[in-house]
Amino acid sequence: MSTLDRESWLADLHRRVPELSPAQALGRQAQGALLIDVREDNERASGVPFGALGLSRGFLELRIESQEPDRSREILTLCGSGARSLFAAEALQRMGYRNVASVIGGFERWKSEGLPVSAVRMDTDSMERYARQLRLPQVGEAGQQRLSQASVALLGAGGLGAPAALYLAAAGVGRLTLIDDDRVERSNLHRQIIHADARVGMPKTESARMTLAALNPRVSVELHNERLCADNVERLLRGHDLVVDGADNFPARYLLAAATRRLNMPMVYGAVERFTGQVGVFDPRRNDSPCYRCLFPEPPDAADAPNCSEAGVLGVLPGIVGLLQATETLKLILGIGAPLVGRLLSFDALAMRFRETRLPRDPACPGCGPSATFTGYADVERICAAN
Numbered sequence: 001m002s003t004l005d006r007e008s009w010l011a012d013l014h015r016r017v018p019e020l021s022p023a024q025a026l027g028r029q030a031q032g033a034l035l036i037d038v039r040e041d042n043e044r045a046s047g048v049p050f051g052a053l054g055l056s057r058g059f060l061e062l063r064i065e066s067q068e069p070d071r072s073r074e075i076l077t078l079c080g081s082g083a084r085s086l087f088a089a090e091a092l093q094r095m096g097y098r099n100v101a102s103v104i105g106g107f108e109r110w111k112s113e114g115l116p117v118s119a120v121r122m123d124t125d126s127m128e129r130y131a132r133q134l135r136l137p138q139v140g141e142a143g144q145q146r147l148s149q150a151s152v153a154l155l156g157a158g159g160l161g162a163p164a165a166l167y168l169a170a171a172g173v174g175r176l177t178l179i180d181d182d183r184v185e186r187s188n189l190h191r192q193i194i195h196a197d198a199r200v201g202m203p204k205t206e207s208a209r210m211t212l213a214a215l216n217p218r219v220s221v222e223l224h225n226e227r228l229c230a231d232n233v234e235r236l237l238r239g240h241d242l243v244v245d246g247a248d249n250f251p252a253r254y255l256l257a258a259a260t261r262r263l264n265m266p267m268v269y270g271a272v273e274r275f276t277g278q279v280g281v282f283d284p285r286r287n288d289s290p291c292y293r294c295l296f297p298e299p300p301d302a303a304d305a306p307n308c309s310e311a312g313v314l315g316v317l318p319g320i321v322g323l324l325q326a327t328e329t330l331k332l333i334l335g336i337g338a339p340l341v342g343r344l345l346s347f348d349a350l351a352m353r354f355r356e357t358r359l360p361r362d363p364a365c366p367g368c369g370p371s372a373t374f375t376g377y378a379d380v381e382r383i384c385a386a387n
């Protein structure tokens with residue numbers, strides 16, 4: 001078997017692979033051809049030919065079928081100067097793509113001819129990972145960009161926070177902050193499925209991060225192993241776009257209600273008990289939005305408000321409610337649809353019934369009414385302790 005040196009191999013490829021000028025490639029795109037920039041991610045960081053898909057040479061054969069299953073579509077490959085794109089085009093020919101050409105001179109010539117360049121497009125990992133939601137016109141690349149730049153605080157990595165965090169991470173929300181000072185207990189596992197039996201005893205935040213990182217390593221997860229209190233509530237929430245309320249106690253919820261108003265940040269509320277749950281969105285950025293205290297002006301007596309450990313809960317309930325919260329969160333970030341503002345959604349699992357009640361802003365509300373006064377978070381904590 002004869003060996004080929006670099007020059008004779010390239011000469012052979014030039015004979016077998018059709019080649020186009022950059023200007024011709026631009027024109028072919030308008031006719032439906034797919035232009036693939038096979039340079040490495042770092043090379044593409046300063047820009048790509050207009051309309052090109054970035055797909056590094058090293059991943060080309062592995063990922064082309066999910067990007068373009070149609071073997072008859074015209075595909076044009078481009079690299080830095082026109083050599084690597086020849087190898088790429090040949091590889092595609094071998095995979096059965098029948099209409100492949102390489103762009104002569106690559107990106108260098110593309111630029112020197114003054115052809116249009118666009119800012120770097122989404123990388124191939126994201127194109128694959130989010131493919132099914134990128135197809136939605138309400139999301140698309142611009143929406144995915146918004147998700148990746150969003151930061152969401154989750155109060156609680158338990159029943160509600162766990163399912164919400166999983167789906168928010170999966171959807172590509174760029175930064176998730178988990179606030180929880182509990183450790184995983186075996187009795188949590190029938191509903192808090194972000195945790196695992198082997199992690200009983202571990203801080204919930206740590207355990208949740210392990211699952212989130214395994215699901216989507218690109219999401220940045222920040223942990224606060226603290227109990228929300230008057231002294232830390234603003235510090236922990238500041239800088240986020242919104243907060244998902246998975247609190248399991250009233251002081252935390254009233255603190256959250258006060259802080260989200262002061263920080264002008266939406267609070268996606270959820271609660272569960274036994275076989276029922278409820279969800280709502282309190283968005284202080286909107287004049288017509290009620291706040292949490294329009295719904296519950298004062299905390300109930302402890303006897304009237306048993307928590308999960310006392311009242312019990314069917315394991316799927318927090319899953320359903322947490323996912324409704326995640327849904328509202330994604331809508332708020334993307335700015336799509338009609339959020340649950342001014343409406344309270346209740347769910348009854350035994351009857352399998354959703355019910356919506358109007359929840360207008362209360363002019364006498366101690367949290368957001370005209371006579372409401374804020375005298376500090378310590379006082380907010382005190383109204384709960386008094387009950």
Ligand SMILES: [Zn+2]
Nearest residue numbers: 291294365368
């Ligand atoms: Zn209010």
